[in-house]
Amino acid sequence: MKAIALTSFGIPGTLEELEVPVPALTDTQVLVEMQASSINPADIQLRSGAILQSPMADKFPVQLPLILGIDVAGVVKEVGAKVSYFKPGDRVMGMVPMGSYMDYVAVEEDHLAVIPESLSFEEAGAAPTVALTAWQSLFEHGRLQPGQRILIQAGAGGVGHAAVQLAKQHGAYVIATAREHNHDFVKQLGADEVLDYTKVDFATQITEPVDLVLDSAKDTATFGTGLPGEIGEKNYSVIKDGGTYVSVVAFAIDQHPTVRGINTRFFQAIPNRSDFEAIVHHMQEGKLNIHIEETYPFTAEGLIQAYRKSEAQQKRGKVIISKNMR
Structure with missing residues (x-):
């Protein structure tokens, strides 16, 4: 073959x-x-x-x-x-x-x-990979609840664009980062706010702390060390005390000193039929594209x-x- x-x-x-x-x-x-x-x-x-x-x-x-x-x-x-x-x-x-x-x-x-x-x-x-990663990030590790505020880094990317849709469907207030040419695309997915991380400091634009950050953004420093880089440190600054920081890029985030009781988690998606069936259902119903x-x-x-x-x-x-x- x-x-x-x-x-x-x-x-x-x-x-x-x-x-x-x-x-x-x-x-x-x-x-x-x-x-x-x-x-x-x-x-x-x-x-x-x-x-x-x-x-x-x-x-x-x-x-x-x-x-x-x-x-x-x-x-x-x-x-x-x-x-x-x-x-x-x-x-x-x-x-x-x-x-x-x-x-x-x-x-x-x-x-x-x-x-x-x-x-x-x-x-x-x-x-499979992007939808499952978004699903488990939000609901298993992030324990996202309706009405909570979430920041999704790289909202136009594979994981990010799936997460924007799922978070909005779940009743969250969704803030996403994306380059300017992707803003309309990410808003159409359901994001309430979209910030261009290449032109503004997103940490200064978010005036009310978020409950959860989902980070799938590429960061050279993070890839080299596994620790949160410049983007990661700014992520900490916008999370409320005791909030949650889920990263699919910072594989050594558990070695980072605890900040204001923020719960941190790096993970890679674990395939299982139950989650895949839920994702298929969302796709079939037009809730996830x-x-x-x-x-x-x-x-x-x-x-x-x-x-x-x-x-x-x-x-x-x-x-x-x-x-x-x-």
Whole structure:
């Protein structure tokens, strides 16, 4: 079967088409014929090799050639002996630890959810990682309540644009940061206020403290140390005493001294069918729309172009690859 693999670190031309065996299933896995997948920040950092020079390197023991990709949407072709929830022919979406850029992907049963005919594979392939991260950030770790105030950093990005919608649907007052050209986009998602962090000090613009900050903004200092950088320190300044700071970028935030009783948490999304089913329901009901900025074909050149687009600052939402794109 076809797979598209990283054969050397760096940018741009490091992805090649390879022939690899179809994965052998364990008893608890499902074989999915991939129809669509997407690009997430961890994929970009691995592709460039930057993550291997960071304190996170030990969490990514990699060997080339490396098949990237976390999200998958497609059709069930085969199920393991102990799989009871899915059957061949089911349309599904979900996540794998790594390696979705190939024709067939082995996925744990609990890391998938059935998708309705009303959702395209492209919509479903864009959703899993960013929607699950936003969902768990807000409701599991942030414990967001209706009427609370929340600051969402990088509101036009993958996680951010999903979080803006979910927080607003939940009855929160939503403040988001985004570049000026994305302000209308983020407001249409439901944000009550949008601040251009490149032109104003957002910390001085927020006059009433927020209950929760969700930070998915890129910060070079944070990536290098795992500790909150300049953006992170400003985040602390706008959170009320005893509030909550959830970061998906500051992996060492628990080592930061406690500030005014603020609860801090770094996490990475943990896939599970229950959360995925809730996300699918929200998408089906039109309460959550994952914005697809661009779609590229499932070829080596298509994936290279997709990564170039993902690495550009103009991107909104998600960039995906699809077998339906020629």
